Amino acid sequence: MMTVFDLYELQEYIEDCTACELHEGRLNPVVDKGKITSRIFICGMVPAKEENEKGIPFVGRAGQLLDVILEKLDLTLSDVYITNLVKCFLAAGQPLKEEWVDACLPFLLAQIAVANPKVIITLGADAAAALIGKEFDTISKNRGREFKFQNGTVVIPTYHPSYLLRQGGEKSPNFETVLNDFRIAINTSERSQ
């Protein structure tokens, strides 16, 4: 298991990782942003073009919508830790292969072990399925629900900002739903202090 010290080197591990074919499209490893000691851990799916270019998660259009969500909830990057299920670029519209998720999951689990968050908010079905397992059904059925993970950490799935963007972003009928799911997560993180 990785230590906090090792986590600082995660960028280098991922830079050299060839465990799955996604390394071929990687310009930069996309590891994280925010504060590792935050009670709220946010896990998206996979870096897109802008993230691949900058090496930072959630800096494209979906990231801008996530910023709006955080701002509406009075959260800053000091209050959350943000990463993705898979750390190397995947072109838009391509489905994630299970073998890529399996290859990359140890990095995410190491981040969770170091962060030891109260709540993990998963954005989209892939991250939720990877962390919840067989108990997870679909986002529409399971969003806003609390699933026990490990060490008292709870996983709460919600829609991915990319999904909201396809429905008009802030005008999406599910935008308020996502805000409410985040509110559930904030309450849970405060309750379990």
Ligand code: SF4
């Ligand atoms: Fe390695 Fe993950 Fe990148 Fe695949 S996606 S090459 S497992 S870091």
